[in-house]
Amino acid sequence: MSEELLRVENLHADVEEKEILKGINLVVNKGETHVLMGPNGAGKSTLDNCIMGNPEYKVTEGKILFGGEDITRLKADARARKGIFMSFQAPQEVPGVTMEDFLRVCKKNLTGENIRYFAFHKELAATMKALDMDDSYASRYLNVGFSGGEKKKAEIVQMLTLNPTFAMLDETDSGLDVDAVRVVSEGIRRFKTDENSLLIITHNTKILEDLKVDFVHVLYDGKIIKTGGPELVDYINENGFAELIREGE
Amino acid sequence: MGEQNILKVNPLPTLTWNHLMLNFANLPLESGSQVKADIPSEFDGIETGMGEEFVSFVENHAAAVRVIRAGKGQDLGVIRDENAGTSSEVILIDAGEDSQVTFYSHASEKACPGTQMTRLVKVIARAGARVTVIQSQTLGDDVMAADDFGAVVGDEARVHLIQAELGGKAAFAGGCAALKGYKADFTEETIYFGDGSRRLDFSYVTRHTGKKTTTSILASGALFGSSDKVYRGSMDFIHGCSKSKGREAENVLLFSKEARNRSIPLILCDEEDVDGQHAASIGKINKDLMYYLQSRGLTESQARQLAVESRFNPVIDEIPDESVRQEIHASLERRMNLD
Numbered sequence: 001m002s003e004e005l006l007r008v009e010n011l012h013a014d015v016e017e018k019e020i021l022k023g024i025n026l027v028v029n030k031g032e033t034h035v036l037m038g039p040n041g042a043g044k045s046t047l048d049n050c051i052m053g054n055p056e057y058k059v060t061e062g063k064i065l066f067g068g069e070d071i072t073r074l075k076a077d078a079r080a081r082k083g084i085f086m087s088f089q090a091p092q093e094v095p096g097v098t099m100e101d102f103l104r105v106c107k108k109n110l111t112g113e114n115i116r117y118f119a120f121h122k123e124l125a126a127t128m129k130a131l132d133m134d135d136s137y138a139s140r141y142l143n144v145g146f147s148g149g150e151k152k153k154a155e156i157v158q159m160l161t162l163n164p165t166f167a168m169l170d171e172t173d174s175g176l177d178v179d180a181v182r183v184v185s186e187g188i189r190r191f192k193t194d195e196n197s198l199l200i201i202t203h204n205t206k207i208l209e210d211l212k213v214d215f216v217h218v219l220y221d222g223k224i225i226k227t228g229g230p231e232l233v234d235y236i237n238e239n240g241f242a243e244l245i246r247e248g249e
Numbered sequence: 250m251g252e253q254n255i256l257k258v259n260p261l262p263t264l265t266w267n268h269l270m271l272n273f274a275n276l277p278l279e280s281g282s283q284v285k286a287d288i289p290s291e292f293d294g295i296e297t298g299m300g301e302e303f304v305s306f307v308e309n310h311a312a313a314v315r316v317i318r319a320g321k322g323q324d325l326g327v328i329r330d331e332n333a334g335t336s337s338e339v340i341l342i343d344a345g346e347d348s349q350v351t352f353y354s355h356a357s358e359k360a361c362p363g364t365q366m367t368r369l370v371k372v373i374a375r376a377g378a379r380v381t382v383i384q385s386q387t388l389g390d391d392v393m394a395a396d397d398f399g400a401v402v403g404d405e406a407r408v409h410l411i412q413a414e415l416g417g418k419a420a421f422a423g424g425c426a427a428l429k430g431y432k433a434d435f436t437e438e439t440i441y442f443g444d445g446s447r448r449l450d451f452s453y454v455t456r457h458t459g460k461k462t463t464t465s466i467l468a469s470g471a472l473f474g475s476s477d478k479v480y481r482g483s484m485d486f487i488h489g490c491s492k493s494k495g496r497e498a499e500n501v502l503l504f505s506k507e508a509r510n511r512s513i514p515l516i517l518c519d520e521e522d523v524d525g526q527h528a529a530s531i532g533k534i535n536k537d538l539m540y541y542l543q544s545r546g547l548t549e550s551q552a553r554q555l556a557v558e559s560r561f562n563p564v565i566d567e568i569p570d571e572s573v574r575q576e577i578h579a580s581l582e583r584r585m586n587l588d
């Protein structure tokens with residue numbers, strides 16, 4: 001029997017007093033890859049943010065368990081220390097702090113271990129190289145002046161460096177060209193082990209090509225209206241969401 | 250112990266009714282023994298940001314005077330201030346045509362035994378010269394600090410001033426550049442940090458007389474506790490300085506309801522063909538940035554510290570001394586954890 005990592009129970013959440021999530025149930029076990037699809041505005045990013053602990057999103061009902069522990073009221077940094085990671089749809093720029101310094105501080109903070117400067121530098125350069133990202137970006141201020149695609153790659157560099165047990169990727173592939181999607185997909189595949197899990201929000205099958213997808217969920221109007229296997233991705237690609245939405249109603 | 254003097258410093262270039270209380274600041278300084286500094290006459294009359302009363306006080310009580318001369322075309326490299334932290338010092342830089350010099354003075358808590366530290370730097374940048382002056386301080390909470398600067402900038406000369414006011418009971422700082430030459434350029438960057446009940450008072454003035462002169466005056470700060478900051482930034486476009494440009498920008502992070510933040514941007518214009526702009530952003534750290542940083546495992550106070558450092562680092566990174574940069578980071582870290 002597989003080990004449960006994340007459990008979302010009857011989750012309701014508001015943004016600015018408006019209910020966006022209307023009772024989400026989701027279980028992600030250790031080692032699994034889940035894909036979340038749905039039309040724009042369905043609440044996909046909202047769900048990620050609720051799991052990560054964005055204070056802008058108020059959970060009004062239900063709960064979130066991680067490794068069996070109720071984390072619904074924990075702050076984002078405490079959740080990160082438990083191993084949750086989110087690749088942002090719109091990453092923030094952090095002027096004045098280089099990507100390398102930032103990641104070294106975060107890694108030290110997450111692991112509680114001292115990070116050896118040169119070993120870290122080498123490892124980061126290798127990670128960036130694998131993502132086809134020039135390692136000069138490591139000494140640039142994080143995300144400042146990065147193109148949309150570079151920002152997305154930088155998010156994956158962060159994921160690979162911080163090595164979370166549960167990673168959410170929010171449209172990491174949008175804004176990337178075909179080659180970039182391929183290297184990112186390859187990076188995600190290298191990250192994936194039997195010990196960690198993924199929740200991927202995407203509109204695009206390309207990013208899933210190298211990955212073994214276990215479950216696909218369709219989110220619409222704050223509810224999961226359909227869950228299936230990887231074949232659901234192809235179905236949606238061909239038919240869109242309309243039919244599924246009609247069935248759901 | 251010396252006598253208490255109250256000096257009128259950091260005057261606005263024109264007195265204004267709406268800023269009645271802020272037309273200048275009162276700086277209390279103790280006068281020790283009178284030592285009349287021997288100031289070469291070419292430095293007479295150079296206007297500074299803090300104003301005449303301060304200049305005359307420092308010049309009459311100078312514990313250290315240093316004159317730096319760069320000959321025509323000479324590159325003096327980086328010169329460190331060995332006396333940083335003494336009660337009162339005057340630095341005079343005469344940069345000859347096409348010469349280069351960088352001067353930096355860092356006063357740390359350790360380096361300043363007294364309760365008062367005043368620094369005055371005057372610069373003559375002759376045609377084509379490049380001069381950078383850095384005044385930084387991380388003084389203890391019992392020290393009254395004052396940093397003043399004045400420059401005359403010649404044809405196509407460039408002067409760059411950095412002031413980092415990060416400690417002290419109170420910190421007063423000012424800078425003035427007279428842009429007399431064609432295409433003379435002045436860049437000024439201030440960073441300041443207010444915690445406890447620190448008072449911070451600034452005044453920057455650029456006098457544009459040459460044609461196509463350019464200036465940029467930037468300030469970035471963070472206010473905690475019941476700190477109190479007044480910032481005056483004035484650009485004076487004088488008749489005849491056609492095609493001159495000035496940019497002024499201020500960035501303040503407020504971390505406390507008790508902190509007080511006042512700014513007076515002033516653009517004086519006696520010439521039509523110029524372009525002067527002011528921009529200010531005052532606020533709390535962007536919530537989205539805080540969340541982003543916290544999602545990577547940084548606690549709220551670590552994220553806050555990083556956000557402040559991210560404002561300061563581009564300026565701190567310009568200090569040409571690794572040990573000073575580290576000392577500044579350590580000081581900021583200590584102060585932010587105390588909060």
Ligand SMILES: Nc1ncnc2c1ncn2[C@@H]1O[C@H](COP(=O)(O)OP(=O)(O)O)[C@@H](O)[C@H]1O
Nearest residue numbers: 015016020039040041042043044045046047056
């Ligand atoms: N920070 C926010 N402020 C206001 N409304 C928001 C915010 N985030 C999301 N919403 C609203 O919530 C709904 C769901 O948005 P989102 O979760 O971003 O959808 P998706 O990621 O599925 O496209 C939308 O109607 C959107 O306008």
Ligand SMILES: [Mg+2]
Nearest residue numbers: 044045046089
């Ligand atoms: Mg979204």
